[in-house]
Amino acid sequence: MRSIKLRTKLSLAFLVVGLCPAIVIGWISLSKAKSGVSSEVMNKLLAICETRRSQVEGFYKQCADDAKQMGANPFVVQAFNDLDAALDMAGSEPLRSLGDGEYDAPKSYRLAHETVIDALKAYTESGRYNDVYFIRGDKGQVAFSIQKDSDFGKPLGDGAAGLAQVWKAAKSGAVVVSDLSPHGSAGDRPRQFVAAPIKEGDEILGVVALQISRAAVEQIMNVRAGLGNSGEAYL
Known part of the structure; x- marks a missing residue:
């Protein structure tokens, strides 16, 4: 372990x-x-x-x-696979935030999104977390978010923000908590994240991240x- x-x-x-x-x-x-x-x-x-x-x-x-348990949860694994496949099917069609939780996406993604959004929202009901993210690919595309901030649909790449840092560690198999630091999509207000790999057997499919509630x-x-x-x- x-x-x-x-x-x-x-x-x-x-x-x-x-x-x-x-x-x-x-x-x-x-x-x-x-x-x-x-x-x-x-x-x-x-x-x-x-x-x-x-x-x-x-x-x-x-x-x-x-985060670790979520990454191993069969529902989360299936939800990630469905969204990942929908984005592959959409090809170069954009996935972007419109603000206030609204977004623009291809039909294949919307269909997959609607089947998982309510269940994933439940992870924020404890008050411990403000958002849930699925991050995929070598460039770290934010493939899912409840809040749909400006980083939704975009690659995290080599960014220094907390979400990018935990993605880099988790895609290698670690479970990691970031420092509390300014986050660009939140107007540089401080944010903190925890992330873990989404695993199917021994294979790492992607990363799940949770935005930790500062109020908690x-x-x-x-x-x-x-x-x-x-x-x-x-x-």
Whole structure:
């Protein structure tokens, strides 16, 4: 089994070095204590840091597991094959976004798309993900997306954005999480992705990617248990 590469800024070192001092400084500056933070309070803060670290690590492990399981799901394999075959049949006819989830595509693609769109939308209902992508071919054409942003239908190629990075890793068999970084089709707003190979037996057919919801990560960090009225946790 390949190791899961959590290439994310939310690594253990970042959390321990960056998160804990932020909590401690915020507590000290807003605390009524006149003689500093007692060892009991410090231990409590460190325990909160450890809890947050475990929660964030668990979240990203779940994302990686979701992508891996999705890539091996027989329905996803069949859906990818159907869309891939439809695009091959269409030849050079364009596949492009029209905005607001609308798109222009050949009839063969539309027929295949309509049979899979509702089931694939279900992957976003947990609130953990905002979009699902199928990526095919050596150039990384985005062959499916729920949101149909401007990268829909286009090749990712040698792009440096997070979606291109996870595609490059996943097409070689890895399960990978990108850093949170600006994404062109989102107006350079930060986006984060997890991707895994779509496999039929030992053959890698393409890549499935999920756009991770930033709100889901922030929900973990915004839990105030143990922080009192003035404490906050930051990534």
